[in-house]
Amino acid sequence: xxxxxxxxxxxxxxxxxxxxxxxxxxxxxxxxxxxxxxxxxxxxxxxxxxxxxxxxxxxxxxxxxxxxxxxxxxxxxxxxxxxxxxxxxxxxxxxxxxxxxxxxxxxxxxxxxxxxxxxxxxxxxxxxxxxxxxxxxxxxxxxxxxxxxxxxxxxxxxxxxxxxxxxxxxxxxxxxxxxxxxxxxxxxxxxxxxxxxxxxxxxxxxxxxxxxxxxxxxxxxxxxxxxxxxxxxxxxxxxxxxxxxxxxxxxxxxxxxxxxxxxxxxxxxxxxxxxxxxxxxxxxxxxxxxxxxxxxxxxxxxxxxxxxxxxxxxxxxxxxxxxxxxxxxxxxxxxxxxxxxxxxxxxxxxxxxxxxxxxxxxxxxxxxxxxxxxxxxxxxxxxxxxxxxxxxxxxxxxxxxxxxxxxxxxxxxxxxxxxxxxxxxxxxxxxxxxxxxxxxxxxxxxxxxxxxxxxxxxxxxxxxxxxxxxxxxxx
Amino acid sequence: xxxxxxxxxxxxxxxxxxxxxxxxxxxxxxxxxxxxxxxxxxxxxxxxxxxxxxxxxxxxxxxxxxxxxxxxxxxxxxxxxxxxxxxxxxxxxxxxxxxxxxxxxxxxxxxxxxxxxxxxxxxxxxxxxxxxxxxxxxxxxxxxxxxxxxxxxxxxxxxxxxxxxxxxxxxxxxxxxxxxxxxxxxxxxxxxxxxxxxxxxxxxxxxxxxxxxxxxxxxxxxxxxxxxxxxxxxxxxxxxxxxxxxxxxxxxxxxxxx
Numbered sequence: 001x002x003x004x005x006x007x008x009x010x011x012x013x014x015x016x017x018x019x020x021x022x023x024x025x026x027x028x029x030x031x032x033x034x035x036x037x038x039x040x041x042x043x044x045x046x047x048x049x050x051x052x053x054x055x056x057x058x059x060x061x062x063x064x065x066x067x068x069x070x071x072x073x074x075x076x077x078x079x080x081x082x083x084x085x086x087x088x089x090x091x092x093x094x095x096x097x098x099x100x101x102x103x104x105x106x107x108x109x110x111x112x113x114x115x116x117x118x119x120x121x122x123x124x125x126x127x128x129x130x131x132x133x134x135x136x137x138x139x140x141x142x143x144x145x146x147x148x149x150x151x152x153x154x155x156x157x158x159x160x161x162x163x164x165x166x167x168x169x170x171x172x173x174x175x176x177x178x179x180x181x182x183x184x185x186x187x188x189x190x191x192x193x194x195x196x197x198x199x200x201x202x203x204x205x206x207x208x209x210x211x212x213x214x215x216x217x218x219x220x221x222x223x224x225x226x227x228x229x230x231x232x233x234x235x236x237x238x239x240x241x242x243x244x245x246x247x248x249x250x251x252x253x254x255x256x257x258x259x260x261x262x263x264x265x266x267x268x269x270x271x272x273x274x275x276x277x278x279x280x281x282x283x284x285x286x287x288x289x290x291x292x293x294x295x296x297x298x299x300x301x302x303x304x305x306x307x308x309x310x311x312x313x314x315x316x317x318x319x320x321x322x323x324x325x326x327x328x329x330x331x332x333x334x335x336x337x338x339x340x341x342x343x344x345x346x347x348x349x350x351x352x353x354x355x356x357x358x359x360x361x362x363x364x365x366x367x368x369x370x371x372x373x374x375x376x377x378x379x380x381x382x383x384x385x386x387x388x389x390x391x392x393x394x395x396x397x398x399x400x401x402x403x404x405x406x407x408x409x410x411x412x413x414x415x416x417x418x419x420x421x422x423x424x425x426x427x428x429x430x431x432x433x434x435x436x437x438x439x440x441x442x443x444x445x446x447x448x449x450x451x452x453x454x455x456x457x458x459x460x461x462x463x464x465x466x467x468x469x470x471x472x473x474x475x
Numbered sequence: 476x477x478x479x480x481x482x483x484x485x486x487x488x489x490x491x492x493x494x495x496x497x498x499x500x501x502x503x504x505x506x507x508x509x510x511x512x513x514x515x516x517x518x519x520x521x522x523x524x525x526x527x528x529x530x531x532x533x534x535x536x537x538x539x540x541x542x543x544x545x546x547x548x549x550x551x552x553x554x555x556x557x558x559x560x561x562x563x564x565x566x567x568x569x570x571x572x573x574x575x576x577x578x579x580x581x582x583x584x585x586x587x588x589x590x591x592x593x594x595x596x597x598x599x600x601x602x603x604x605x606x607x608x609x610x611x612x613x614x615x616x617x618x619x620x621x622x623x624x625x626x627x628x629x630x631x632x633x634x635x636x637x638x639x640x641x642x643x644x645x646x647x648x649x650x651x652x653x654x655x656x657x658x659x660x661x662x663x664x665x666x667x668x669x670x671x672x673x674x675x676x677x678x679x680x681x682x683x684x685x686x687x688x689x690x691x692x693x694x695x696x697x698x699x700x701x702x703x704x705x706x707x708x709x710x711x712x713x714x715x716x717x718x719x720x721x722x723x724x725x726x727x728x729x730x731x732x733x
Contacts, residue, residue, distance in 0.1 A: 015715040033682040038604035049631030
């Protein structure tokens, strides 16, 4: 054994003496040798035809897609088209699921429970609470995700995503973040939890944390419908009805754009305070364009992304449904826990241009942004004793008619300021619990999970407060 | 299969359909593997697609470099042997010290896979060969999977795979993994290399100048004296001359020999 050790020491000292002899450019010499071997072999086996048409096509496409002039415009256009397809396309399957889960299965469950004589509280807890929340999340969450992710994956398969990263790299570098954050940011427009998982592509832990913490500023699928509804009611109403559609769409896009601004700003702040450090360089390869495999992509993106994210959301929605039902049905004194909470939160809510109902809704609807509006409506109707709407205390509902929704909200004391601030708060608040859980799983750190959770809320409160104060000074 | 070794059977063995029927995709079930197969290659050459084609798994694939972020394992069985397949991160080289390259390098070096399949982009052969040549210095049980052949054709590139196999000293299989072309042949060759039916004589890096190559040879023969049968003495010598600390400590710890 010691003989062997001696031999090893011998080899090591021999190696270091050889290193002196060979000189310190050994690495370069070796690399050169490998390159020239590769070149020799390639020249023996490869024949290049003179048909370079497809190569030129790739080049031309790259020149357009990554050009200074059109690059950003095309990105914005593609993103808008995808979002438009998602929002519009999701309406039909969503209403079908809604009919199935809420208009067919829900009454059946209720009548079965009545026929077997389930006590009212168990019936309410299970079907009005848990089932309702789960059904709601499926109906509103599944269709947009099932449209957004496959579209996104098709773009990925085609080879467009690295071009996006290429276009945005400079901006990210200036804010102290990694260029690949462009990819995780756009994934976040589909779902923040998926965006957080996608940050695994960033090697440097510092830049990965920045990408994780700022992903929530990508307005996710669950929040687009809220934005659109509120913009239609409050912003669209400001202009003649012919223009209202365009104006409210622009307002929603402005909010999404504001999210990007906040993402850069926060990245910049973090890389100068909590997460100081150099921007790591990386080689970004622009891969060839490949015709995407349509069906395969749709299949895998459904399985890999949509179903997994949906499953997590369901797991979190079930207990939230229970909580929402319980706070509306358990009374302290003569009023429900929910009303007590609303009264308690109201002064602070009003101070920042929102109200107690909204704040309570954001607290109890933490599992999924999708159930914020149904919860707001339910709480408003219950708290202000508006009759003729809804299915009872603790039962979420939504209305087909925008004007009825508007009436309910206005009875609840909503103004234009409330609408604008809700849109801002919807952008700037804590991530949903699915995302928070994912952040913890990815970072394994309570500290960074808390930062990622609390930082956006702080932003939201500050922004809403400032807007409310300015508003009240001006009007 | 054992008794009927006649002419009709021979015809079957080269037939893709027959071979595909022998293949059983085992998904993530990799217990009791008879052979370990590593998948190496440059980024975005379709390693994950090859991996999926062999294992029946649905590892996410996408058209950009550096997409595989977790090491994926899967399995398949072929001719009653079980193979465990490991999808290594894509790298351009094994010489620098980035995390990806360490993972890939260490697995091929210390994990001693029974076969290393190097997936290369046929339309970018020269650049891909850099990695191939480095892998061949480490292991002599390798198969080159010349993938994306459809794309190379689109670019008007054709490759003489037989000369390439002769030059590299390892079997070369031409595939278009996205459409599943060539996968049965690949499986067959993997099995043959694993069982020792095909013995590789891998290419060794030639174009070193005399001073450098002398130093490599001297150190390599010293290494061989200390560790008879060390399959990659030349490569270890080169790493030591490059001052690679990880290899130095591996040498001290005796990690280099099985």
